Amino acid sequence: MTTKGYVRKDGRKNDELRSPIKAEVGVIPNADGSAMFQIGKTIAIAAVYGPKKMHPQHSQDPEKGTLRCTYNMNSFSVEERIKPGPSRRSTEISKITEWALEPTLMLDKFPNMVVDVHINIIQADAGTRCAGINAASMALAHAGIPMRDMVSSISVGKIDKSLVLDLDKYEDSEFDEGEGSTDIPVSITHSGEITHLQLDGKISKEQLMEVIEMAKKACNEIYEIQKKALKEALK
Amino acid sequence: MEEHKRNLVIPGEIITEGDNYLPGEGTEKRGKKIVALRYGLAEEINKLVKVIPLSGVYQPRRGNVVIGKVNLLTFNGWVIDIGTAENAFLPLTETPRFVPKDRLDEVMEIGDIAVVKIFGINGRGIDLTIKSRGLGRIDEGLIFKINPNKVPRVIGKEGSMIKIIKDYTNCNITVGQNGFIWIKGDKIEDELFAKEAIEFVTEKSFMEGLTDKMDGWFESKGAVKRESKRYDEKSEEEWGGENDN
Numbered sequence: 001m002t003t004k005g006y007v008r009k010d011g012r013k014n015d016e017l018r019s020p021i022k023a024e025v026g027v028i029p030n031a032d033g034s035a036m037f038q039i040g041k042t043i044a045i046a047a048v049y050g051p052k053k054m055h056p057q058h059s060q061d062p063e064k065g066t067l068r069c070t071y072n073m074n075s076f077s078v079e080e081r082i083k084p085g086p087s088r089r090s091t092e093i094s095k096i097t098e099w100a101l102e103p104t105l106m107l108d109k110f111p112n113m114v115v116d117v118h119i120n121i122i123q124a125d126a127g128t129r130c131a132g133i134n135a136a137s138m139a140l141a142h143a144g145i146p147m148r149d150m151v152s153s154i155s156v157g158k159i160d161k162s163l164v165l166d167l168d169k170y171e172d173s174e175f176d177e178g179e180g181s182t183d184i185p186v187s188i189t190h191s192g193e194i195t196h197l198q199l200d201g202k203i204s205k206e207q208l209m210e211v212i213e214m215a216k217k218a219c220n221e222i223y224e225i226q227k228k229a230l231k232e233a234l235k
Numbered sequence: 236m237e238e239h240k241r242n243l244v245i246p247g248e249i250i251t252e253g254d255n256y257l258p259g260e261g262t263e264k265r266g267k268k269i270v271a272l273r274y275g276l277a278e279e280i281n282k283l284v285k286v287i288p289l290s291g292v293y294q295p296r297r298g299n300v301v302i303g304k305v306n307l308l309t310f311n312g313w314v315i316d317i318g319t320a321e322n323a324f325l326p327l328t329e330t331p332r333f334v335p336k337d338r339l340d341e342v343m344e345i346g347d348i349a350v351v352k353i354f355g356i357n358g359r360g361i362d363l364t365i366k367s368r369g370l371g372r373i374d375e376g377l378i379f380k381i382n383p384n385k386v387p388r389v390i391g392k393e394g395s396m397i398k399i400i401k402d403y404t405n406c407n408i409t410v411g412q413n414g415f416i417w418i419k420g421d422k423i424e425d426e427l428f429a430k431e432a433i434e435f436v437t438e439k440s441f442m443e444g445l446t447d448k449m450d451g452w453f454e455s456k457g458a459v460k461r462e463s464k465r466y467d468e469k470s471e472e473e474w475g476g477e478n479d480n
Contacts, residue, residue, distance in 0.1 A: 144291020149247035
């Protein structure tokens, strides 16, 4: 066990994002808005449909529109085939994505309507919910939904005692030395407001503040990539 | 920002800063900053800053002329699908001449296509009318759909673009604000040529000064300009909706 801190297997610095980071807008011609986001080996695609009329009628909200996210991991996205269809995990991530994105959307203009966001993970290597949120944020902008700000998302991990940015699959689920690994996904708007933060594990208050600082820096980098992709969509 | 210069902006991006700017459509004022609320082209005219949307679904507005399909006949009107979330209703009283309640199908049947005008949007839905000239059922011609965000480009400033296309193809063209376009010409070749021209406009919609380039495009295709005799017939309605924006 090392006391100096964790040395990453892929040679990245502790505050370095995976590469390549790619983003593209308009990948699904039939959708009203769509985007792809890739970070390292994780690839997410998001499609936005709507605003359209909410069905069934009893779930309509006459005050404001509804955001409905569906997160799905494709069966071929991981090495060992996963059973297709909704699971406890995917239902949770769908809800989390809704909560991460809704604060930026101005849905009060669309009463009784729903904005559907379908997120598909076509290749998974940890950090899929963050990639999904990044793709969904771009897709919503591309669909012309009024938004106050863009959302960028990244996971910060505590590996043993040291903090590292953007965990890969090994660091997220295989590493189990010392204190083990804790994954903390954070979503931050460009203006610096946190819309989503998840943590299951133990971390000190001081370290958590450090996590947020690291995430803010990384989210700015991701924002620039999202911005570039949206601006390049129109030649 | 100089006038007529358009910048592509994303939500949350600061378009301009200063006290004397006014936030227009698709923008918001935060302190001294004018911030974009949606993805599109930011434009400033006389200190009014607005964002012209490039994508997204069609947002119905009062006064828009749209093309839709009859979905349902009720006892007092027609339900017409105009590609919006809310269903649009054309009441019997909004027809140009009297129709008995049991003769609705003589005006329009399920599946018929019609040019209609939005005369009101309320909490329950959209109300339509066919009382103006140029509105009503479509009997023949060619209908196709383009991205509704490109409709202003196809029409052009005060109808300049659509006039050029009409003059060269000798067709009658009705552009619905919801992206549906109806072309009626004497020959099917003319109609297809007009469709080709409109699709060219939508593909090149980001180009500056496209209206001036259209003459060259038509000449390269060997078309001859004719002062269209039909030009005035339906023009008013077409850009009537545009001025409302």
